[in-house]
Amino acid sequence: MRIHIGGDHAAYDLKTVLVEHLTRAGHDVVDHGPAQYEAEDDYPVFVLRAAAAVAAEPGSLGVVLGGSGNGEQIAANKVTGIRAALAWAPELAALARRHNDAQVVSIGARFTSEQVATQIVDTFVATDFTNEPRHARRLGMVTAYEKSGELPARPGASRD
Numbered sequence: 001m002r003i004h005i006g007g008d009h010a011a012y013d014l015k016t017v018l019v020e021h022l023t024r025a026g027h028d029v030v031d032h033g034p035a036q037y038e039a040e041d042d043y044p045v046f047v048l049r050a051a052a053a054v055a056a057e058p059g060s061l062g063v064v065l066g067g068s069g070n071g072e073q074i075a076a077n078k079v080t081g082i083r084a085a086l087a088w089a090p091e092l093a094a095l096a097r098r099h100n101d102a103q104v105v106s107i108g109a110r111f112t113s114e115q116v117a118t119q120i121v122d123t124f125v126a127t128d129f130t131n132e133p134r135h136a137r138r139l140g141m142v143t144a145y146e147k148s149g150e151l152p153a154r155p156g157a158s159r160d
Helices: 009-024 043-056 070-077 090-100 114-126 133-148
Strands: 002-006 028-031 061-066 084-086 104-108
Touching: 002 009, 002 043, 009 028, 009 061, 009 104, 009 114, 043 061, 043 070, 043 104, 061 070, 061 114, 070 084, 070 104, 084 090, 090 114, 090 133, 104 114
Parallel strands: 002 028, 002 061, 061 104, 084 104
Antiparallel strands: none
């Protein structure tokens, strides 16, 4: 599977570990940077490229990394069509894939050990979307809103 990865200085070491781990596991890993540690780098430069590459390549997945993972998740979610989820445990990564069909997982390097981060990405990559009607319906609402800006109708009420 092709996996796009990007981060910042706070997650540089963890990104390097995950690139090596995913490559050893047989995945085609595209590292969007940074290529070296730079204390003043800006995560959007690397994270937006990783997320945009996932959006442009259906079937691929992404991993974005930072100190907390929050800014990286927010940035990735600005890419049209991307659903990025913050995970600090493998169970959250599994739910993000199963229930939300997330294509990108965000990890905070300052709060996640290498061992747990490796488990998170392995779980994320190995888990499929369930496509259960309730989950598909909800994702449809989000996708429709993203395209039109129209809020979904409330049950039993007219649109507000």
